[in-house]
Amino acid sequence: MARTFASTPAAHAQSLKDRMAELIPKEIEEVKAVRAAYGNKSFGEYTVDQAYGGMRGIKGLIWEGSVLDADEGIRFRGKTIPECQAELPKAPGGSEPLPEGLFWLLLTGEVPTQEQVQGLSQEWAARAAIPKFVEELIDRCPNTLHPMSQFSLAVTALNHDSAFAKAYSNGVHKKEYWKTTFDDSMDLIAKLPNIAGRIFRNVYGDGKLPAIDANKDYSANLATLLGFGESKEFVDLMRLYITIHSDHEGGNVSAHTGHLVGSALSDPFLSFAASLNGLAGPLHGLANQEVLRWVQKMRAQIGEGASDDKVAEYVWSTLKSGQVVPGYGHAVLRKTDPRYTAQREFALKHLPEDPLFKLVGQIYKIVPDILLEAGKAKNPWPNVDAHSGVLLTYYGLHHQDFYTVLFGVSRAFGVVSQLIWDRALGMPLERPKSYSTAAIKKMFEGK
Numbered sequence: 089m090a091r092t093f094a095s096t097p098a099a100h101a102q103s104l105k106d107r108m109a110e111l112i113p114k115e116i117e118e119v120k121a122v123r124a125a126y127g128n129k130s131f132g133e134y135t136v137d138q139a140y141g142g143m144r145g146i147k148g149l150i151w152e153g154s155v156l157d158a159d160e161g162i163r164f165r166g167k168t169i170p171e172c173q174a175e176l177p178k179a180p181g182g183s184e185p186l187p188e189g190l191f192w193l194l195l196t197g198e199v200p201t202q203e204q205v206q207g208l209s210q211e212w213a214a215r216a217a218i219p220k221f222v223e224e225l226i227d228r229c230p231n232t233l234h235p236m237s238q239f240s241l242a243v244t245a246l247n248h249d250s251a252f253a254k255a256y257s258n259g260v261h262k263k264e265y266w267k268t269t270f271d272d273s274m275d276l277i278a279k280l281p282n283i284a285g286r287i288f289r290n291v292y293g294d295g296k297l298p299a300i301d302a303n304k305d306y307s308a309n310l311a312t313l314l315g316f317g318e319s320k321e322f323v324d325l326m327r328l329y330i331t332i333h334s335d336h337e338g339g340n341v342s343a344h345t346g347h348l349v350g351s352a353l354s355d356p357f358l359s360f361a362a363s364l365n366g367l368a369g370p371l372h373g374l375a376n377q378e379v380l381r382w383v384q385k386m387r388a389q390i391g392e393g394a395s396d397d398k399v400a401e402y403v404w405s406t407l408k409s410g411q412v413v414p415g416y417g418h419a420v421l422r423k424t425d426p427r428y429t430a431q432r433e434f435a436l437k438h439l440p441e442d443p444l445f446k447l448v449g450q451i452y453k454i455v456p457d458i459l460l461e462a463g464k465a466k467n468p469w470p471n472v473d474a475h476s477g478v479l480l481t482y483y484g485l486h487h488q489d490f491y492t493v494l495f496g497v498s499r500a501f502g503v504v505s506q507l508i509w510d511r512a513l514g515m516p517l518e519r520p521k522s523y524s525t526a527a528i529k530k531m532f533e534g535k
């Protein structure tokens with residue numbers, strides 16, 4: 089059984105909001121100092137090709153929670169994934185970090201105490217209920233509507249009760265924006281398990297949903313709502329899954345979109361719904377669904393226990409038909425994604441003999457050389473999406489169309505952390521300059 093938080097309330101532990109209130113004035117001063125010292129430094133030159141090429145490599149965003157190194161991978165407030173696994177609080181009996189702790193870390197840069205993560209679990213459980221009309225909205229969606237579209241609709245509708253939107257229309261001072269952004273963000277994270285669980289049970293089950301348990305941590309509740317709460321290993325997988333999928337600096341589509349939409353002072357529900365719509369694309373979060381489909385199609389075509397040559401042939405056939413190999417490549421990373429490695433280690437510990445895991449391992453040996461030989465992809469190594477589906481499938485969550493919803497639940501942690509800081513630091517409306525091809529010709533012709 090998933091471990092429950094027993095009877096010690098976190099009443100005397102400092103709350104996250106109180107800690108933020110202490111940190112924000114210091115950070116405002118820090119940003120002022122950085123801008124005074126380096127504000128007129130060049131961030132580097134960039135070319136017309138970069139404007140046509142999806143702005144790769146252009147440094148144009150501030151993102152406090154995490155920074156991605158091309159070779160080393162992600163660091164959350166300076167900590168690698170293995171460091172987070174070692175240092176963040178765990179539930180008694182659990183061996184993966186609690187996402188509650190990661191959220192605290194993303195916001196404050198500090199590792200919380202056991203009591204503080206317990207306080208967050210309890211607060212999220214207390215805020216978890218979703219309005220009746222949102223339940224009905226989800227229930228009225230046809231089962232054929234993709235779970236990500238249902239997810240995005242439901243999150244958009246939560247804006248009905250946005251504390252930020254209400255405060256704004258009541259004329260709140262801009263210095264206070266972060267407070268209601270924080271409240272909405274806590275509500276948003278808290279309500280996601282009920283939304284995800286309801287979509288899952290409607291699409292794949294009988295629509296009946298168990299209640300949130302105020303004594304359980306966030307991942308245990310999410311697992312229960314999905315129907316997998318009895319498996320201690322699945323609950324631990326959810327903790328790891330949410331932690332590693334939470335944040336991947338600011339330039340990826342979902343993070344950047346949330347930040348962009350938030351810069352118009354759209355509330356966290358509207359901003360995060362926009363993130364979800366970006367996450368639902370196959371080059372971004374939907375890749376986890378695509379990977380499992382691709383791997384299963386491969387298995388159906390070449391059979392179980394196929395030779396390396398057969399696997400290689402299948403990979404080449406994918407490339408030759410003008411498709412990407414899902415789960416491989418990355419816009420920033422140039423090595424194996426440590427989020428892939430963390431999931432591989434989980435699999436080696438819990439399901440080393442699983443045939444699908446073995447196939448995923450075999451693909452890992454074969455694909456990078458092929459992508460290098462094909463000569464197009466700048467990064468031939470696997471990303472996070474190459475591994476998540478096999479773990480979920482092993483525990484019985486084989487509903488591929490749902491995978492990106494779990495990614496979305498996780499990504500909320502990173503997106504709202506930055507939204508809170510955006511409002512605390514008074515970040516302005518985002519508005520880069522664009523040009524037409526004709527304008528570029530005019531600018532450079534004859535020069």
Ligand SMILES: CC(C)(COP(=O)(O)OP(=O)(O)OC[C@H]1O[C@@H](n2cnc3c(N)ncnc32)[C@H](O)[C@@H]1OP(=O)(O)O)[C@@H](O)C(=O)NCCC(=O)NCCS
Pocket residue numbers: 370371372373375407411412413414415416417418419420464465466467471472473
């Ligand atoms: C993630 C991804 C979108 C990054 O795109 P990017 O930054 O433009 O990548 P690159 O600069 O390496 O792309 C250069 C070329 O290699 C191709 N390429 C990149 N990754 C590839 C892959 N996994 N399989 C086949 N071709 C690939 C690109 O499609 C592009 O081809 P083009 O010039 O014909 O348009 C890309 O690697 C991809 O499509 N991967 C598969 C989908 C996936 O796993 N997404 C999840 C990412 S976390």
